[in-house]
Amino acid sequence: MSKLVLVVNSGSSSIKYQLLDPNAEAVVASGLVEQIGEVEGHIEHKYRGVKSEFQGPIPDHEAGLHLAYRMFADTGLALEDAGIAAIGHRIVHGGEVFYDPTLITPEVIAEIERLADLAPLHNPPNVIGIRVAQARFPDLPHVGVFDTGFFHTMSKAAVTYAIDTEVAEKYGVRRYGFHGTSHQYVSEQVAKVLDRPLADVNTIVLHLGNGASASAVRGGVAVETSMGLTPLEGLVMGTRPGDIDPGALLHLGRAAGMDVPQLDELLNQRSGLKGLSGGNDFRELTLKVAAGDERAKLAYDVYTHRLRKYVGAYLAVLGRVDAIAFTAGVGENAASIRADSLSGLEPLGIEIDIAANDQRSSEARIISTPGSRTKVLVVPTNEELAIAKAAWKFV
Known part of the structure; x- marks a missing residue:
């Protein structure tokens, strides 16, 4: 067979x-x-x-x-x-x-x-x-x-935008969330690494690639995520801005005469790290930062500031956080991002082990100190394996 x-x-x-x-x-x-x-x-x-x-x-x-x-x-x-x-x-x-x-x-x-x-x-x-x-x-x-499937469990309060109800229902305006296959897989792997039942583990998952998203997962069930109606909301990404005041788009429409296609192109292709620094390759960004490029340094700082803000928000959403997991291309490979986005959070029980964080590995691993109340992990995502297992059920 x-x-x-x-x-x-x-x-x-x-x-x-x-x-x-x-x-x-x-x-x-x-x-x-x-x-x-x-x-x-x-x-x-x-x-x-x-x-x-x-x-x-x-x-x-x-x-x-x-x-x-x-x-x-x-x-x-x-x-x-x-x-x-x-x-x-x-x-x-x-x-x-x-x-x-x-x-x-x-x-x-x-x-x-x-x-x-x-x-x-x-x-x-x-x-x-x-x-x-x-x-x-x-x-x-x-x-x-x-990608949206894992976040189907989120509450009405978490998925509902505060706009006219009839308009929202007619046009499907609500939070959906993305990268769900990765968030689900990584949260399950965290429980395995910690050797605890999935139902007992609360995790913040940070999926950081060209697209980036955060999620709060309580006992294997998604309760909050950073992306919304589209993959534009939330964290700073390669070419997408993440959170932005909707009024800024209205302002650009009025003051700059930008129409919907132009705004679409701005938000999807000329924002994020590329809009701030001129490029969306994180490896090139870090080289520019090391060389003293001010635009690259600002892009890096905006990126880590937004990450830290979402970690703080999800600490409040979950109440108790057992683990923070970094995954995807940037999350798995950029040690500086992991360290800088969580630095100063020791009073909240989050302590990174610098030596463990700097060590490169293709295996899931803990990079926090033994005394850290919240464990910090690097967990390579495997969306393909999760998709393969789902497809096999139809054979």
Whole structure:
């Protein structure tokens, strides 16, 4: 019997993919397609411990997916012969309709496309990933796993915006939250690392990548999160601003004559770290900070200030916090961000061990001092494994 699941995570500017055995929790092959639409794109593919690379133009997501599939065959594992039983797709916005893993049908695709107004950087490439995979594997179950799903448990008080009720209900204006698959996976891993029942652990999860979000998770159940109706709200991100006074947009409309498409482009592509410093690569930002670049230093300070503010807010929401977990590209690799965002919080029982924090590892680990009441962890996220397990249930 076929026992593998191909997971396609077709994101806003990159594509991650993995071929997994969900029962053994083993990765057979994996890859990352980056710099889509730029002059020079890059693919890194791993199979049997060997890394293969492609360097060249990747004009769009469809081309990137076809190149990724070709990498499998070129490295000795044609996907048609790999024993794939299902394909799992990460979908960013499920609206109020989708919160459980869902078998993808034409009607489901149409609804995901309709929700693209709420996630314009993400849902369109998600659909491209589905269509390309369905064309290649039309007879396999394709399963959508929604970023918004984990936050379906939040209370009415947590998801409701204080605007006219009839307008909000008519247009679906409420908090949905995103990165849910990652927040769920990481909160579960925290309980394992601490060797405690999940139901007894309260965790603040900080998912810090090009997109960034925070969540408050009580006993494995999400009670609050930083992203809202769209993936724009909350923490400072690579190209998105996070929290901003809505009046600023009204002001720009009146004073600068900016229309909705221009504001959309400003908020989604020219804000965040890129808007503040000129670039959204965190590695480049830290190099600029070290070189004394004032714009980069301000961007870094704004980033850490916002992080600290959300940690404080979620300490109040949860009442008791057993763990703070950093995850995703920046959260897992930027030791300075972890240290600077939590520095000075020792009176609240949060103490980072500097040596442990500076140590690099691909394993989940505790980086707080033995005396810290709240444990601080670095937990590599594995959204692909979580998606594969969800897709396997449809086999």
